[in-house]
Amino acid sequence: MDTAFKGEHLLPGHLGQFFIILAFGSALLSAISYYFATTSTNKLDKSWFFLGRIGFFVNTISVVSIGACLFYIIYNNLFEYHYAWAHSSRKLPVYYIISSYWEGQEGSFWLWAFWQAVLGNLMIWKAKTWEKPVMTVIALSQTLLASMLIGVELFGTRIGSSPFILLRQAIEGPIFSRPDYLTFIKDGNGLNPLLQNYWMVIHPPTLFLGFASMVVPFAYAIAGLWQRRYKEWLPAALPYALFAVMILGTGIIMGSFWAYESLNFGGFWAWDPVENASVIPWLTLIAAVHVMVVYKNTGHSYFTATFLVLISFVLVLYASFLTRSGILGETSVHAFTDLGMKWHLVIDVLIFLAICVYLIIARWKELPITKKDEETYSREFWMFVGAIFLGLSCFHLTLVTSIPVWNWIFGTKLAPPTEPVKHYNVIQASFAVVVTLLTGVSQFLKYKTTDTTRFFITTFVYLLFSALLGGLVIYVTGIYKLHFIFSLVMIGAIFTVLSNAKVLSDVFKGKVKLAGSAVAHIGFGLILVGALIAAGTSSVVSQNNSGIGYGDEFAKTSNPKENIMLYKNQPIQMGGYTVTYFGDSVSAPNHYFKVDYKKIDASGKVTEEFVLKPNSQANNKMGLVSSPDTKHYLFHDLYTHVTMAPIKGDLDGEDGGHSETDDDKNYDAPVSHTIAVGDTIRFREGFMVLKSLNKETHVENIPLKGTDVAVGAAFEITSHEKTYKAEPIFMIKDGNAFDFAKKVDDAGLKLRFSKIIPEQNKVEVQVFQQPESKKPYIVMKAINFPYINFFWSGTIIMVIGFLMSIFRRNKELKISNSNAELKESKVKLQKA
Template sequence: MDYIGENLLPGQVGHLLIVLSFVASIVATLSYFMSVRTAQLKGQGGVLAFANPESTAWKKLARYAFITQFLSIVTIFGLLFYMVFNHMFEYHYVWKHSSRSLEVKYLLACIWEGQEGSTLLWTFWHAVLGLVIMRRGKDWEAPVMTVISFTQVLLAAMVLGIYIFGYRIGINPFILLRDSGVLDNAPALHINFDVTQPLKSDFMLSIKDGNDLNPLLQNYWMVIHPPVLFLGFASTLLPFAFALSGLWLKKNDQWINASLPWTLFSVAIFGIGIMMGAAWAYESLNFGGYWAWDPVENASLVPWLILVAGLHTLLIYKHSGYSLRATYIFFLLGFIFVWYSTFLTKSGILGETSVHAFTDTGLNVQLFLCIYVFIWLAPVAAAKTFNEKVLIGLAGAVLGIASYYLSVPGLPMFAILAGVITMVVYINKQVPTVKKEEDVSSREFWMFIGSLVFFLSALVITVITSLPVFNSLFKLNQAQPENVEFLYNQIHVLVAVVIAVLTAVSQYLKYKHTPRAFLLKKLGIPTLIAAVFATLVLAFGNINYIKEGMGFLVQIWIAVAASIYAIVANAAYIWVGIKGNMKMSGGSIAHVGFGMVLLGILLSSGKKEILSYNTSGIHIDFGKDSTQKSGENLTLVKGVPMQMGGYDVTFMGDSVHPKKPLTFFKVDFKNKATGEEFRLTPNSFINYKNNEGLMSNPSSRHYLTHDVFTYISAMADPEKNKDTARFVDYVRGIGDTIFYSKGYILIENVVAADNLPLAKAAKEDSAILATLNIHAQTGSRYTTDLLLLKDARGNVRSNQDTLMAESLVMELRNWQNGKATIAMKESNSVLDWITLKAYKFPFINILWAGIIVTAIGLFISMFYRIGQNRRNKLKKVE
């Protein structure tokens, strides 16, 4: 049947390109592999003959295939944007992630909101990095590109969407809406047609709009954060590919120089991507800050920590010959943990513990298989003989198949651990090590300790975050720790102390051995300066985070002092150690930035001040499962100034988004000490996609030394708060009574008034003033004056008075023959209110500046290492 309104050509072309990219990746993988294999067979004395005609021919074919794959991915992206931009809701992916009300920038973000789009984004960055390797990789091109191309095969399979022997391989982003199964649940999705009848050819006329982008993601950070973060994910493949190539070609250390710039790039861009997410959370989520130890946040942080550990062990080996085995392990595990974080995010296993996680779409086995394959690749590559490689591959395959077909609790985890152990054993077997023990006074010794601390931190985070995985694999019911945030903080404050001190001291140490006199001479003055600064900050900085007790506060004080030490010592090293040579200063600058990040985190969190303590007397019940405390949230009634910290705060009103049920609240602040006035506009909404309750986006006032950070923690439901009550007229004389549901009203007096001291009232205007006494059932007494104004031309107007405590709205409409006509209504919607949570984040700009400084330092180091590699090649040629 031909369906009216469907444009099938973009989807058909898109699916063809997905298949083409998959096939092209396979061809590129096999061709690059054959190029390496031919070079091995034609080479002599361990030297690979990449220049022989056969190897060159294979490499040429591989390049054509890889470029074909790259062009396919770019075109797929173009097609997806074309479909989203033109609202082609006949395609399930377009309908699910977009709507007609979205701005153009968010239409672009729709592409990577879903699993298929984010996978394509990851694939795109791998392809871009692969093109750079093709141009700059020289003798490492073929082995490294073999690994990259193979990774592209696995990623392309994630979006194939085909069935083999009844098993679905991947999810196709070009599947039609009518083929997705969504229409079976049309009424629940507000799609207007009868699901009991066969699908009609004109069913698309009922699809007026799409399902929309997740409301929490409709922020400019959604446009820039995912691309940067996925570039960070993709970049970890390069250190992994170089390390795996070193094992494969038995060139245990020759890959070090080539991989160092890529490692620096990966650490920098991956770190920026993570912290962009923190900035997004700070500006757009009601975490109450920039980091919440959310499981998906943790899953991104872990591979970065491991990669940082690998970067430092690589530098250790480059200068001293130690820690090559550790470098292999860290680089291999760093990329594997990127896949593990992808599994945690996309499998749906964290759906109940993370606001970031996707729901399960049936890719669990495929994702798990990718992790498994990459783990077992390393021991296969490291094995020296063909028979060993076959045996290891068979062992891995048997364990993998058994894990899939045998319902044995914990067997998949055992298979992974077996692969990791086998990988470590074969790395130790193949990779040589220096037998001599490291001197405790050497730089390499303490750099390794720092790397180990980073790695252990990553393992702790992984174990706690992976409790849902352990529960699933081992059929357990283990709950997370009661105060998991404090557990993370308690551990990582100590980690911060160790890393900050090592960062301060280690650069002043020499490789191999450092004389004590030399260290004291170089480090003495920076230590003294840091001690003075730390003393001043601790003495006058009022760091008083006592929420978790005095013991934890002392840990914070120590960490603050250590962070200041790291900043001062590394800044001083630029002149003391490298004589102001800025080309070589990248490491010191990066360490200064890292110290600033630690200090910014400690100050902004350790001095974080709650401003919104409840002074209104109106308490909101957030529910037993909520983390909100009524006493830390201030309820503001419209137009009524309230005191909050050092501010007078007034809820002035709201405005509604023209196309979405999104309300912006206008909250005016006045600093009582300085008189400064400003307005914040936090917005909030009842999640209209899945009715999960209140969603809020914060609003902040930024200063050089602090931020005032606010978000809506409760508000009246606009649908339930509509005023449907009607006025009823009561004709009463002085002394008469009007009864209402919660008490009665006594007409105390009615008098004429002239020369009214009112705005917009002329001298010749006159008025009738009725004084009412309200007697509530609770025993409370209220008095109100109702005004009926008459101007010189005979025009009459009256004012409404609202008694919010009794839900009454009253108005004087007439006074004639000794009788007053009073209109009154009782309404539960007369109270216009919001509940606000507000913090003061001191010195948070130190954190954001530290991120920038760290990235600058890493990029300086990267360019320096690139130049150093070029200089070394020129020397060899000469």
Template structure:
């Protein structure tokens, strides 16, 4: 019988989490119902808090149960079987946790519990109304993993469902209901990357953090406290924007390191679905800044905070409802939750929109006139540009939703996503980047300067001079070949982006230096803007001036089945045969795999496969850096999924380096190739495998050609020469003990094959065991040769060898240079540092505002006067 205790415990925890969320939401609602803010009904408040604590414990119980199922390889549970396998390293088992829909929902639920506890501890005044919203959200999220069926109604998909209950029609479970698979299907190979261990938790923390300002906004509308919510919400808005941005960049770097499309952003619908709420959150943070200074843009702030959270829900609906179909490589398949997801999203749309419409007239609106030299005006324009950029991406990304809706009401539509999505989005988003760069520099200068023409002109003079000087320098260096060439006549939009990104860097740098002289904490915004401008600069050069260095110069087509781009932009490398490639001499050295407890990759040629694909025998000592890890004949554990192709680059100055692009032949997904990257100061060299020979079991060998030779005789094999140097008796072959008895004999031939620039030893074996003849061939993969020791003629003292040939080992490889991409990644760190400084500052101000009351604006005004002076 299958032991279902851990699954029952997990399912009970889900039910407990769901019920406790209902209780907490109702209790917090009653605590705040018809009560002034901060004067909640204590009994109801304590009940809500206690129920939320129970909810937290239940969520931890779900997480512990699910991880135990995965870690202990309990394949009687469908979630463990469909996402993990026996041989996954522990850190990838963590990735298995959130690979499926249920696990990712659970990750989201977990972060909400952490943030909810922080709100309870540090925001007691807002606890009841804000936590009512929090618990209401948790109610919906926990329902997604409830896994309860009532008649024809399915509520949620449980991660604790047994295989026999999930696959009820499978014959094996009809024969044996207690059948347990010996291994799972494993983790998606594209997710076997360390970034997939940290990227999803970071991104879901950003999603979860977007709930905090939303909860404050809803609580403020509910309680009629239209202004006070901004104090506690502002730091959380910055935090949510920062974490979501870092999560997006982590995903981009994962794509850069793992996928082979040659970039880091592909405008995939799921990428867009995350990008959109991030833009609106950034816009909301800027309108909050406007309100703190001039008490204007409050209504806009409400709208942006609410819309940001609703867009997070919309992103969830897009990725998990199956509505994107084949439009995205990231989207989950539909688990029958599309109706439930729509209900979740619709509930909060109705709640938020209804409440803001009801309270709209009561929200204070300032009639202050904004002049040309008003900093608030330009910050507001910047927020508007961010929203326009988000809307453009949203409109196109939502085409599948639009089609689905029209089909639902009985109308057919021909709307389709753009054929070239990168060109479509880039055409618009480039201008958004230009506008943001200009506004981030201009508005930052105006924010801390007197609002008059002369003062602002003086402040902008040095940044503008530096901008034109450096732009001219970059263009000149491009002309002489030291930098990517920018053609002003054809690529004027790129020149404009270069000018504006440099202007943003220098303008914000000047303000950062000025502010640091007064008070370093004030410079967080300027530093974040510098980081953003560096990202734009890095995107301009790395995406706009990426250069293929692996052009096919042979004049031959590799295959008529390959697209033109592949035949044109890839180089064919035969093993151990150097090839010239755009300033490099490149040599493909062979295939390598990972061996457990060996730090570096191991050549496949010294590993003999066994019946167990995860175990091999060492044909020679496995030695690295002077240390012997395994001796000849030892059994070693291997990770056979991925093959690493050793590619040696030799530069013109004689220096060499090695890259290890990875590839896996997947039965369902075909060739999955991941690049390797060499980073230089001014560029990255990006290398990935585009095509490889057929796997060993699928290779076609020629008919065996018989050769009868003696010692020191020669065999001519295609363009190569093989010499038989001698024979010797052996008791083992490839590390395998032959268990020879009396009267048995095994003879091993010692042959040498002379390749173009390397000699190969080959040892075919002839065996007589139990009066039966056996033959164990040996191969030279480099040359595509297999030699079999067929027979011995003792009378003539000759030996018969069969020679077969196949395609020599090769790879077809693409290499690209991406200039100044490191500036983009450095910009991410700079931007994040600026965000952290701004969060710390705004958090301190929020606490000071709570204690200082009406004196705080006066203090801030005095600080601004000192800075201006």
């Protein structure tokens, strides 16, 4: 502990900072050693190679140790560290402590470095003859990631941001000059309420594994150019490219599920710049995978495959710059704030971009570029065209998302689209039409040559059937009411599913090789079908025709006509449902509102009933932060979230910390009742029965002595067809009478057991009721999302398809390597 500042625990921070420096130094050593091992032609080759491995192993241990130190600090609430104070709190459950790891930039950089370390060790194990050049690139990337965590200033320029900076070093203020300043730091700032969701425990690790895995195909491409092994790197890199596409795509979809489950904008995709930034490299690597397959089968499009693989990783780094530099601060609510690392991030991008440009220019004349054009009626030609359109889609996203960057570079004042969702929807849907049609058409083509007559007949039949089925779906769901381009996307998506289903049917005839791509394409088509119907035809169920507007502030963020007010225990009709807000529960810091949904037929019979529990937090910085609850059906979802509620933050205890007298003011004047066991008391919204007198009751932390007595009045309360139990307590202790009231918030009651009348065998009970004017209420919005399960099931199917493709490509690679080793052995035997 520091003697100048009482209570500080400096050891974990010092250890963490030591491991950051060690991680940086060992990664740099590994990169340099692997570089010389790759380029060396003398006996030092093995020494450099050994040193490269040792450096990377030390880096891996260092990265894991950084994480352990940071976890220790956060878990033990050491708020003398800025990262723990800024992103955690004592009230945070353990599973959300994990989320606080990556809420800040420093934690997310660590997560990225961790996954890259794991992948680097995998390459040491699996890359074989590719290890030296591939690990040179991965170790260089690891060096730059470690530099993001150093957190020092050099010649006035900030190098990275350390998660082990002390609070008094990060924030200025007179309190930090006091040796006992920690006695005033009672709690941390806490985790952003929107991140307190189980999806945020698994979404960022998946997303950052996707980002990290993009370095592997990139490293193979660099290695192939560097060592002039132009044709060999593509089959070796293809399984890793498929893995990166699968994991990053899964991470993106997890993010959309988090948005759907936790955010209250009413959907799963909002074209936020940070969302766009994650999609940009995914699109180019998807295109790269398809062109790599083309090259493997035909020898065509080598440069395109190489360029797309290289640019995918550069775009990952550019996406990191967009989200971390603070440049998107005015256009995105999800971007990180600027930590003074803008130029550091720019340099990271430029280093890898420069390596790509140099190698392509230096090797240009040697590249195996075919001069013969592909046949028009060949699969490789149309797969190439599809890749071009994916690239154009990526170009549009990059161009528009980067408007703040253009303004920064050129000093302009370009404005982003005024209606970004509409802008992106229409333009990206145009690309989707072409991509879906090509995804289907290419299934009826063969590599190199195709029987054109058979191709046209098959394509026409499937297109016609897709148009008929699509037209039916468009009419039934109402998509025709939207922009016409969405109808074309629907037909294209159905065409993709049907044409690939035909290919999948051929699998059962023995053509197993095509199974993975067919399954992945079917999943992709279903994702589009689900997204189009769910997002395009979702409808607001909570139509407000009362004329209540909820105030000007409410109207700034929500449409009053799409939000209804529910008073507690007062049923109203809403879109075919009888809806009742009937209760609350608090699990700090969340306040859950219990909303009962009923469907009642003409005879008055309840045909369906369920309860949803949307929750809100009264956050000091963000106001009311709400998360929805959703009723999932097979063919639609009913989504509910609270937009207004009279709740206060930090609800502690039953009466919020107020005295009993203060709390009485929240109720009408009490009504006294003298009753015996079995008697009934009626109140405004129900009745209660005194079931028994409990002479064995006790009050927590108040011990009873010989002559002391505590009696509980056990009531069963019925209100609005719901039953509650309550037991107010009357106590005589040391000759003095006390009573302990019991509140039944869901029934708007407070009961006080005020007297025992032994001669009449009765008791006196006071009943407090909440006045109508103070009756609890919520304002909520309910949305119906039809057929959204197509979206989620399509994701699962697409991932399965990618896994099948990865297994296939790995098997092919093993066979190829075995054949090469066998050939090499034969050559050696012949020489011997």
